[in-house]
Amino acid sequence: EVQLLESGGGLVQPGGSLRLSCAASGFTFNSYAMSWVRQAPGKGLEWVSVISGTFGSTHYADSVKGRFTISRDNSRNTLYLQMNSLRVEDTALYYCAKISGYSSGYQNHWGQGTLVTVSS
Amino acid sequence: EIVLTQSPGTLSLSPGERATLSCRASQSISSSYLAWYQQKPGQAPRLLIYGASSRATGLPDRFSGSGSGTDFTLTISRLEPEDFAVYYCQQYGTSPGTFGQGTKLEIK
Numbered sequence: 001e002v003q004l005l006e007s008g009g010g011l012v013q014p015g016g017s018l019r020l021s022c023a024a025s026g027f028t029f030n031s032y033a034m035s036w037v038r039q040a041p042g043k044g045l046e047w048v049s050v051i052s053g054t055f056g057s058t059h060y061a062d063s064v065k066g067r068f069t070i071s072r073d074n075s076r077n078t079l080y081l082q083m084n085s086l087r088v089e090d091t092a093l094y095y096c097a098k099i100s101g102y103s104s105g106y107q108n109h110w111g112q113g114t115l116v117t118v119s120s
Numbered sequence: 121e122i123v124l125t126q127s128p129g130t131l132s133l134s135p136g137e138r139a140t141l142s143c144r145a146s147q148s149i150s151s152s153y154l155a156w157y158q159q160k161p162g163q164a165p166r167l168l169i170y171g172a173s174s175r176a177t178g179l180p181d182r183f184s185g186s187g188s189g190t191d192f193t194l195t196i197s198r199l200e201p202e203d204f205a206v207y208y209c210q211q212y213g214t215s216p217g218t219f220g221q222g223t224k225l226e227i228k
Contacts, residue, residue, distance in 0.1 A: 045157075045165065045208050045219040059215040062121070095164055106155040106212045108176070110164040
């Protein structure tokens with residue numbers, strides 16, 4: 001059974017940094033791309049970033065490009081999202097999601113999310 | 121960036137009725153790389169449909185997806201009480217993998 005467990009969320013001031021983690025199990029981690037999707041309170045889903053399997057090519061939404069960095073540690077079956085220069089508008093529930101393919105595809109498994117609140 | 125527009129924003133129907141949800145793309149989606157997700161309050165999204173018309177594992181056959189190019193549809197043939205939720209479409213053929221704004225399916 002695929003399991004994704006996010007952690008690392010919390011309250012941070014504008015301009016601050018936070019690193020999210022997603023521990024994965026139940027599948028061959030390095031064979032699949034992984035992604036982050038966020039949802040602001042009461043709003044819809046926003047795709048944030050994706051990283052491919054072994055070689056780790058990355059893509060970002062324009063809203064986070066240059067501030068967020070996605071990475072993975074295939075030896076630890078863990079996905080990360082380093083978030084710098086955080087803004088109030090980054091406040092959201094951040095979901096880790098497994099992608100259906102090695103480099104791209106749809107999100108076929110989701111974690112329960114970790115809440116990031118950016119506020120002074 | 122491909123923009124997805126879902127309609128209607130809210131759909132009010134009764135159990136047993138048929139629901140038709142629309143997703144229109146600002147440009148053609150390659151190879152019908154279009155997915156649908158269901159989200160209930162307090163829960164993570166759940167994959168329903170991928171490749172525009174393929175059902176996810178275990179999905180009841182009252183759910184069906186169709187369409188190509190720029191126009192896609194999710195149909196629920198006979199609504200069950202557990203189907204009332206928010207539904208999102210997503211294109212995953214071109215980065216960024218954009219989502220529609222969602223359609224809320226509520227009980228009439």
